[in-house]
Amino acid sequence: MKSTYRPTNSKMFTNGPDEHVLPFGDSSTISRNIKSASQPTVNCEPDDLRSYLLQFYKLIPFFIFLAVISSAGSSYAKCREIIDTEGRTVAIPENIHRAVVLSGTCIETIYILGSLDRVAGISRSIIDSALCNFIPALKKIPVIAQSIRNINIERVLALKPDILVTMGPEHPLGMDRKTIKRLEECGIPVVLLNLESLDENYYSIELMGTIFGNERRAAELINHMKGIIGDIQGKLKKIDDTRRIKALYISGARPNYIAGGYWGKQDIRVLAGAHNVAKEIKLFMTTVSFEQISIWNPDVITISASAKYTAADVINDPHLRHINAVRQKRVYKHPREIAGLFTPRVPLLLAWHTAKFYPELMIDWAGITDKFFKKFYGVLYHGPRD
Numbered sequence: 459m460k461s462t463y464r465p466t467n468s469k470m471f472t473n474g475p476d477e478h479v480l481p482f483g484d485s486s487t488i489s490r491n492i493k494s495a496s497q498p499t500v501n502c503e504p505d506d507l508r509s510y511l512l513q514f515y516k517l518i519p520f521f522i523f524l525a526v527i528s529s530a531g532s533s534y535a536k537c538r539e540i541i542d543t544e545g546r547t548v549a550i551p552e553n554i555h556r557a558v559v560l561s562g563t564c565i566e567t568i569y570i571l572g573s574l575d576r577v578a579g580i581s582r583s584i585i586d587s588a589l590c591n592f593i594p595a596l597k598k599i600p601v602i603a604q605s606i607r608n609i610n611i612e613r614v615l616a617l618k619p620d621i622l623v624t625m626g627p628e629h630p631l632g633m634d635r636k637t638i639k640r641l642e643e644c645g646i647p648v649v650l651l652n653l654e655s656l657d658e659n660y661y662s663i664e665l666m667g668t669i670f671g672n673e674r675r676a677a678e679l680i681n682h683m684k685g686i687i688g689d690i691q692g693k694l695k696k697i698d699d700t701r702r703i704k705a706l707y708i709s710g711a712r713p714n715y716i717a718g719g720y721w722g723k724q725d726i727r728v729l730a731g732a733h734n735v736a737k738e739i740k741l742f743m744t745t746v747s748f749e750q751i752s753i754w755n756p757d758v759i760t761i762s763a764s765a766k767y768t769a770a771d772v773i774n775d776p777h778l779r780h781i782n783a784v785r786q787k788r789v790y791k792h793p794r795e796i797a798g799l800f801t802p803r804v805p806l807l808l809a810w811h812t813a814k815f816y817p818e819l820m821i822d823w824a825g826i827t828d829k830f831f832k833k834f835y836g837v838l839y840h841g842p843r844d
Contacts, residue, residue, distance in 0.1 A: 542650045544626050550647045551620045560606045560624040563801045570834045573670040578617045588794035592835045606633050626650030630742040653800035655724040686805035693819045694731040705732035709762035713772050730811035748777035759783040761791035790814050795841035
């Protein structure tokens, strides 16, 4: 095809009759040069060339977009999938650098794994717990939520976390599904760890070890926990069913706020070899009448560390004066430092309960606690020892 492009002054673009002159020259020169190169010719009127250039420039953002998508694709290819305790498959980055953790049970494990420096935000409820007594570094982490159920999503997004770890709606104190959905729609992977049994406790520790890349330390923690629990269960075999005591666990502002049978066989009192007198009430915590407590007539009453009263208050409460536990002064409030059901410290809480239920087994719960604190928190236990 013969070129129809003609410059305004063709002589200023010509260097000789036989030289290739590109992109400008007279029509015969351009045609000869193109044909000699065995290339098809194109119409190149000045306006057409400008149009081609403009269209090319318009495509530049598109090429940039393709480059970004390609880069993002390679990044997403580095994700991995894990399964949380609610059975959800969650895609998370291969390497976690910034995590938001709203559950105290999980922040404790992350500390033991040596990964607290990768936690970018926590909840106020963690700061208000006893954890800060032996993990003071928690106070340096930004607080971005009051609790699991009271979070500021904008503050979470501002931290640009790789992952958010919390308890889910299947747990009585977990995050609601609406909030989880909003977080995931904003691109934040949410891992739900509902620790309602020893097996789920072990699994969550193993999973945290996988997520934060310290499986060896996680296995060490699990084996130590299983060792303590195994020793206690071995000693409990000496207690036959006829000797098993009846136990009640209370908390809250008044001693008639009790723990029901929500946990079933995983209830800490059941694990410690007792009969839970409130097992028929399938609730986590609830209020009952003092008359009902009198009917149950527990042999031992244990009190949550967060309760607003002491063991002496319960013993001196006229509503409870006829109960075996009160008459025999077998009412105990456990230390804050070992509080927390289905945390890494659950063997310590189990040892404490078993020691109170069956003193004849000679379980040295304080000695067990000393060794655990030194090994996994690097500090000595300074709480009550009675």
